[in-house]
Amino acid sequence: MTLGAIRLFVTGGTFDKGYNELTGELFFQDTHLQEMLRLGRCLLDVEIRELMMVDSLEMTEDDRRIIVEHCERAPESRIVITHGTDTMVETAAHIGRRVQGKTIVLTGAMVPYKFGSSDGLFNLGSALAFVQTLAPGVYIGMNGRCFPWVRVRKNQAKGVFEAL
């Protein structure tokens, strides 16, 4: 597969939460995506761009408009988006209704990467694989699975994504 570059848009979410030693609170600092790709010895041509750094519960319509516009304008036809899980389905729907002809996979993590027990590296690995192999469309890639945006919801009680 020679696919050209993959675009990786960072929007925040649990993935990138860190721990503030002085306040004892979780916060966003810089993205850990470069470090994660290095850890995975990833040899794909991935272009990272940080669009925002927010908790997905606080993501606004403006934020979603920015994400959609970047998906439309990106020269790459394969895009991975890291995103908080709480409103991932909603953002996927925004993109799915507007962006055509590109394979776009949203992924995230239930536990911050910086915690020892994060699922982030697993999800990133699978999202980058899905984005190379799936037909154009907008998907959510979590828990080893991949769902088209029109057929997925988050089960908030269990913290997992399910097929509709």
Add this chain to the structure above:
Amino acid sequence: MTLGAIRLFVTGGTFDKGYNELTGELFFQDTHLQEMLRLGRCLLDVEIRELMMVDSLEMTEDDRRIIVEHCERAPESRIVITHGTDTMVETAAHIGRRVQGKTIVLTGAMVPYKFGSSDGLFNLGSALAFVQTLAPGVYIGMNGRCFPWVRVRKNQAKGVFEAL
């Protein structure tokens, strides 16, 4: 995608090496694959079977015959195999020449999972994604990339897999 179960054959390799405190040597104990799937919050229906636990440099023709037979006999049509990287290409070729009609992805790690800085979780995530989405055939999934078995070699000097 409703795909039915994925078979995961464990053969050893760096993935599963542990550290023996008493001798200071690396060794194989039990596989960490269950733990890794749990860490990745993997919700796929994965059936793990440990076929052997060897360093791939010490894998014999008998070992490869056993792997091929298990691939042929497995009821699942989607199979991931964890394998040492040194002779992963050779085992892929053995399978590729004999097994038809199944999607089989070999994967591994450059650093043992039990070390903090392992690429194993990333590779496992991508292998499980590739095996769900690729057409029947035998592939090597490493470093975020996926190669058909006839078009890949390991660059021993760099420790990475490259297209032929």
Add this chain to the structure above:
Amino acid sequence: MTLGAIRLFVTGGTFDKGYNELTGELFFQDTHLQEMLRLGRCLLDVEIRELMMVDSLEMTEDDRRIIVEHCERAPESRIVITHGTDTMVETAAHIGRRVQGKTIVLTGAMVPYKFGSSDGLFNLGSALAFVQTLAPGVYIGMNGRCFPWVRVRKNQAKGVFEAL
């Protein structure tokens, strides 16, 4: 040194904070002290007792009374207390004014143990060493250093303990 058992009182604090995957918040579940002693291959005779599991900013006078009483009544003359750092000095003062003839070391962590980058294991190792070697009195053991309770304050801006 044959010292008999060391008592370890757990009161919560950053040491034992975990991450709730469903809410994205930090919380207290069970103590990680047993796991940490196992990780440190600790061979001391340590008796762990969980007194409470609170953020030290929310520790009440009742909580401090309970801690003091347990220090007084414990048959052991050497006691380590894990405690949130924010009010560690205050609790040390409560104990210091009331408990005589015992060596008591309060310790904590700036980063939860479950995060990859915690200082907890280092602090626990040093607290257990200080408690074996120091004369009776109440001390704070943090950052590799040990301070008598009457001569220490927390520098909140820097997140470290300093001599008065």
Add this chain to the structure above:
Amino acid sequence: MTLGAIRLFVTGGTFDKGYNELTGELFFQDTHLQEMLRLGRCLLDVEIRELMMVDSLEMTEDDRRIIVEHCERAPESRIVITHGTDTMVETAAHIGRRVQGKTIVLTGAMVPYKFGSSDGLFNLGSALAFVQTLAPGVYIGMNGRCFPWVRVRKNQAKGVFEAL
């Protein structure tokens, strides 16, 4: 306690073993002691000096002579030495017979620091505490305990240190 600087001599041992991705073997590269002190948020004035980087089973009489000389010549009266566990007792005896008037604590690890499950940080924390509080003499600080060099042996079968 205002003690002036503590000298930290690095000699190698399990503490500092890394994993060579290309060969799959354990090896010595650079010491991780600075990183460990940073992780422990250590605020002691510690001067690190790497004397050698060897497996303690391969330590020669010349190596031990070098260690003894550095202990004698160091301006600091408090010295921690990181050392492989297999011959730690032997090196402690060499130092104990020759160096007077200094508190010297040898410590090590059963599992390399770079592995997730290392006891190294715990042992380093306790060694730095013991060296500040014990009377002049040569000690082995492992497993939370501290032994004068004349009263300790390594139980090779269990991988722990015991009082003679």
